[in-house]
Amino acid sequence: MKTGVPILYSFRRCPYAMRARLAIAKACVAVGLREVVLRDKPAQMLQISPKGTVPVLQLVDGAVIDESLDVMVWALNQHDPDGWLLPAAGTAEKMFALVSACDTDFKHHLDRFKYATRYDDVDPIEHRAAAEVFLQQLEARLAVGGWLFGDRACLADYAIAPFVRQFASAAGVWFEEAPYPAVRAWLRDFVESDLFRSIMKKYPQWHEGDAEIPFF
Ligand SMILES: N[C@@H](CCC(=O)N[C@@H](CS)C(=O)NCC(=O)O)C(=O)O
Helix, strand or coil, X not given: XXXXXXXXXXXXXXXXXXXXXXXXXXXXXXXXXXXXXXXHCCHHHHHHCCCCCCCEEECCCCCEECCHHHHHHHHHHHCCCCCCCCCCCCCHHHHHHHHHHHHHHHHHHHHHHHCHHHCCCXXXXXXXXXXXXXXXXXXXXXXXXXXXXXXXXXXXXXXXXXXXXXXXXXXXXXXXXXXXXXXXXXXXXXXXXXXHHHHCCCCCCCCCCCCCEXXX
């Protein structure tokens, strides 16, 4: 289907899709949203991105961006009103390194903690403890300026917060009592922000022939 704006295949509860929507919303870039159900992925999405993960962004010229961080950078390269690509403290390189630690080590332990029954012979508490190494890094950073890289938000905050949110909800009371007050405050502000609320609206599943839903 030819449209005048890029098309974003997204799944509301996916933390990777959340970070893409956060950057698109922050940049105020207009896209058409197609809400995906992961067990019933649309053929059109699989055709342009056979690896079958969300988010997937198809640009008007047909080019496809199917990694969430690349979608963030694509959006912010067009309009970055709060300087998310340039952290207040530290370097962009360090910012991307922290996001990479989230997507590899932390995500590995998060999955095995949250979905322990999906894996053979996995002790969720061991993985919660291993995930804490990352939380400790976040706590040390947040204690300095309230954000991961200094005294204002950057891409890393919004790329990482959706995963910490998942961890916190899986950990429940344990997280509320753990020695990470700065992480808790940062996460609370994130979850209660207008930006986060705005990207968590519910949309019906998209089917071929449906119009896209305008998203910013
Ligand atoms: N590296 C990818 C990972 C995206 C990803 O794994 N998304 C999950 C949903 S949270 C997915 O689509 N999984 C495929 C499935 O469950 O079928 C990115 O950053 O965009």
